[in-house]
Amino acid sequence: MDNLPVVDTLPVFELRFYSAQWAGPALQMRHIFDEVSVDIRNYLTSLHGEDAGKLLSAVVVDVDEQPELADRFTVQAVPTIQLLDGNEPILSLVGARPKIAVRNAIIESIEKRGNIAVSTNKKE
Template sequence: MIHAEGVAEVTDTTFDAEVGGSGLPVLVEFTADWCGPCRQLAPVLSAIAREEAGRLKVVQIDVDRNPETASRFAVLSMPTLMVFKGGEPVKSMVGARPKRRLLQELEDVLPAVV
């Protein structure tokens, strides 16, 4: 798996605990080794995980090794980015995007900065 630095990897087994058990919104990247755009997204996710650490948890899941979770959320394209709150998906985006655009798209699901 193309691992983004500072981003935890979840599996079919750990998904519910890591994503559902988080007090923060969780950005999940559904990724795969063969996915070119996923490689482009890795540094973007690393930066967002670092910069938004107090407001957002960022994790990755490899769809080839964890088919149950991918099929549960009907993920067909890589990368798919989903935001979960309280274990429920609240936003879904498909495809790589630059950091600024991704942050804009996440604005409505992130808690306000105090």
């Protein structure tokens, strides 16, 4: 048993964009969500190497098609961007915002979790 490999366990984050077809601001924010998702994957890759893209999933939720999900996570307006660590919401951004503000808020929330900023897999 002493020869078992050591495995790094890193959190898996989910980035959700709650939207609706009738919501103009949500439709305008969609491209920002897509761009920020890529930025956050790149950020995680810079910390943890090439497989870090697996640490973040990005999901678009239409509140009219999935009202139970919006209710469960207390989404009361669109657009809303949520960051979840596992099944726990750690950030909710309601309303339209500039890309840099969204990106910085997400990175700050990830860093506050404390368990993502350092990895033994990081290549020097």
